[in-house]
Amino acid sequence: MYDPGFFFSIIDQLQAVPSFPPDSAVEAPSEPLWLILAKTLTCGIGDCSGAEYTLARYPNLESLGHLGQGSVAWLTAIWDCFSAHCFDPAGEVFQHVLLKALGAKSRPFSTDANIASTFLNYVANILVSDRLFVTTEGYIGLAPRCIRGGDFVAIFNGCDTPYVVRRAGKIKHEDEMFDEALHVVGPCYLHGIMNGEIFADRDAPRFKRLKWMRHDGDVADSLEGCMMLV
Incomplete structure (x- = not known):
């Protein structure tokens, strides 16, 4: 855990995450950057309930119990x-x-x-398989390490988790060619949309409407949603 190379790679990742760009079309968040990072790393939504769940098994954090596990004051102290x-x-x-x-x-x-040290251990475990990312609009998220620039975050109607998707170009499925296929990379956490905020703003220019259909064109099995560039 205290290997210098690994330690500094973690610190560098956290310090490299920028705040919302000044020319972003997204309104600057009311929360400070550190709180967005803390919530993203612990998948904390709103009142940091995600942090309470993910950090509950770490005994060294019990000394902060008087602040109320899952509260902003508790996560702030950590x-x-x-x-x-x-x-x-x-x-x-x-x-x-x-x-x-x-x-x-x-x-x-x-x-x-x-x-x-306890929180560092937690963050290290998270960043072994996942990585922080920032969308072109300034949203901060956490996704599988295999994501790359040019990927998209897709929010499908009826799903409570966003997904990272990637253009796959032309693919062949059962002797039929498809020109605009998308590959699902994996689920992600994207701070600021996990409570369904996107559906109140899904007609904004930054979101591209997305509609998938089965290869046989059955509309009943179509999947709709929105996506934005990572």
Whole structure:
């Protein structure tokens, strides 16, 4: 966990996520960037209930229980410890990583540093298989590591989870050619649309209407939704 290369790759990923671009058509979020990141990493929706569920198994976080698990105050305290001890070169976890790389011993962690280390372990486990991404409109999300520039986020009517899709070009299915096929890469979390906000704004220019039909053209089995560029 405290391998310097891995540690700094995690910190670099988090620090590389930009805020909404100034020319974005999307209204700037009311939440600070760090809270969007924290909610995205824990799939926290609204009141951070996702964070409560995903972090409940980590005993070092019990010392913050008085703030109310799943509350913004609780997640704020976790992130403050994480930022102070992992982002700051003077932080205990940051210093521990440097000392370990030099073959030197470090002192036992303080309570806050233990909280930071615990959240770092959680984030590391998440970013082994997933990666953070930002859409062209400034939305921040979490998706399988195999996503790449040019992919799209699709929200299908009737589904409660967005999906990353990729243009597949022409494909052949049962002796029939299709010109605009899409490959489903996998599910994702996209902060700001997980409560169905997109369906109130789906006619906006940034969303392309999407309609899939079975190869035999059966309208009853068509799948509709919206998508936007990653």
